[in-house]
Amino acid sequence: MTTKRLKIERMGYGPEAIAHDADGKTVFVTGGVPGDTVEAETDAEEARFSRAHVTTVLEDSPDRVTPPCPFVDVCGGCPWAHLSYEAQLAAKRSGVVDALTRLGGFSAEDAEALVAPIVAPGEPWGYRNKVELAVGTQRGRTMVGMHAAGSSDVVKVPSCPLLDSKFKGVVKAVQGAMNFLAGSRDLGLERVGIRASRRTKELEVALWGTPGPFPRPQVAKVLGDATKVTSVVRVMQKGPAKARRIAGVERLSGKGSWGELVGSESMRVSAPSFFQVNTRGADKLVSLVMEGLSPVEDEEAMDLYCGAGTFTLPLARKSGFVSAVESYGPAVRDLRHNLDAANLTNVDPIGGDAGIEFPDVDADVIVVDPPRAGLAADVVAQLSDQPARAIAYVSCDPATLARDLARFRDEGVFEPVSVTPVDLFPQTFHVENVTILHRQ
Known part of the structure; x- marks a missing residue:
């Protein structure tokens, strides 16, 4: 591995920023913000590009910010959190214009005229009605938390600031309940989905895993005691990891689905539905x-x-x-x-x-x-x-x-x-x- 001094130029369409090294080679940099001067350690060298991660920020970009979540550098859910929200919006619109030009065959002028100003419909944090918790094993015990950035590890976090702030304590409560239920047992779970609505006040916990023995009444009671849940369901899947199919959905307690209001329309959505x-x-x-x-x-x-x-x-x-x-x-x-x-x-x-x-x-x-x-x-x-x-x-x-x-x-x-x-x-x-x- 080698260390390079880089000037971050722009964000790519992905978690990484883009720079060029002293030889003019493109470098995809994890942890960089456009305008930063950084030292970055190379992770992979390819013929036409390399990948690296920031080890030291030598000079902060004016667009670099301190995010409200202390886990952004270890959790993979917020790869642009160090970039100011105004800069995020500008980068996203520029990315759309760039895609139309490079991949759609539009002229730069036509693409720029076609793409309207980007719309920001809500707050930059606390906007999500859904988060998913990963399930892993650490020292023989089941661990429930967030996906780690760049690995299959699980990071235990007390809350997720992307989830609607009205449900701030739900992530910790569900983690605690699932860790208690699993203990040293394997419940056959792959992930845990949480859907929450400020508008309907409904909260659903969906347990995704494989068919097999399952302590249904105990799971429903423990989750019910831990949260004000309105629905607990179990989603069973079969098949290889990249081609999972739904084998069945069980209602463990409550409504068995999640309700939300979109505009003036009331909708119910089952756990497997997008x-x-x-x-x-x-x-x-x-x-x-x-x-x-x-x-x-x-x-x-x-x-x-x-x-x-x-x-x-x-x-x-x-x-x-x-x-x-x-x-x-x-x-x-x-x-x-x-x-x-x-x-x-x-x-x-x-x-x-x-x-x-x-x-x-x-x-x-x-x-x-x-x-x-x-x-x-x-x-x-x-x-x-x-x-x-x-x-x-x-x-x-x-x-x-x-x-x-x-x-x-x-x-x-x-x-x-x-x-x-x-x-x-x-x-x-x-x-x-x-x-x-x-x-x-």
């Missing part, structure tokens, strides 16, 4: 989508990758009919429940892959909210065959968004008119984007 971790951010996504599409009551809408219905419900309120497609079974069940609870009968919930189960309709407005991998090429082609006047593309990855916008451009039917970055994940490099495409 839901935005930033509720105020979800509010903003919905408002941007609805403003961008402006659906009216005689129009037909389509919602692909719809999940539990975050966009489906408001679409159904405004348009005549919605075809909603979701491939994940638990989310489809949640969607049906949420539609029934809202007494919305103008929605066709379709279970299956968006490309295979693409609705046989002529949509006027379309929402797509795919996973990080983005849209498959055949889905872009099918969307381009639609007579729709507008598409709202909600993306959690600037790279796949840029690739897909290039595919839309190649199809020659829809073109983007705006890309609005929304900071749903302060203290991290992640950024959500709402892109509105109009028919050419």
Whole structure:
């Protein structure tokens, strides 16, 4: 290993900052802030780049701050916490512009004009409605805590300042309860999910693990005594680590699901279903989508990758009919429940892959909210065959968004008119984007 003196230039799309060494080689630096002068120890040398971590900050950047959490350097959850929030926002917007230019084939001028000012819908700390605790073994005993940065270790922390401050003591209480329950026993757990809502006051603890014997009544009682929990569930999985599938969900106590309010819509979400971790951010996504599409009551809408219905419900309120497609079974069940609870009968919930189960309709407005991998090429082609006047593309990855916008451009039917970055994940490099495409 070698030590290098580096001037940090900018943040990359990832936890690391970017610098160049004396030979001009790109260095991805963990722990650096743009404007810092640092000494960094090399971790890996590749032909075209190297990776390093900061050992000493020789000269602080004006954008370097002291975060409120003492564990940011050992826990992997807040890799940008040493960067001022204003600088985080600027770096995220610049990253979106850069992705459109490098990967989407847009000119720098066009990309800059297309990307709107970044939206910060809430506070930079205490914004999350969900945290996940890792489960590991240390000296023969089960340990519950946060994932350590850069390793598979587990870090025990008393609280997580990313979680809504109303539930500040929940992390410590759940850790204590699980450590007591596990002791020297193996409960077959891989992680523990906590979902908390300030709006509904609901708190759910989800225990993720493998099927097998489990002390259900004891677990429910201990967690109930430790927290004001409204739901405790056990999510059982099977299969290899990278291809887990849900084998079953057991309600151990309470409601068996978690409730949240998004805008004016009340939603229930089961533990396996995806839901935005930033509720105020979800509010903003919905408002941007609805403003961008402006659906009216005689129009037909389509919602692909719809999940539990975050966009489906408001679409159904405004348009005549919605075809909603979701491939994940638990989310489809949640969607049906949420539609029934809202007494919305103008929605066709379709279970299956968006490309295979693409609705046989002529949509006027379309929402797509795919996973990080983005849209498959055949889905872009099918969307381009639609007579729709507008598409709202909600993306959690600037790279796949840029690739897909290039595919839309190649199809020659829809073109983007705006890309609005929304900071749903302060203290991290992640950024959500709402892109509105109009028919050419």
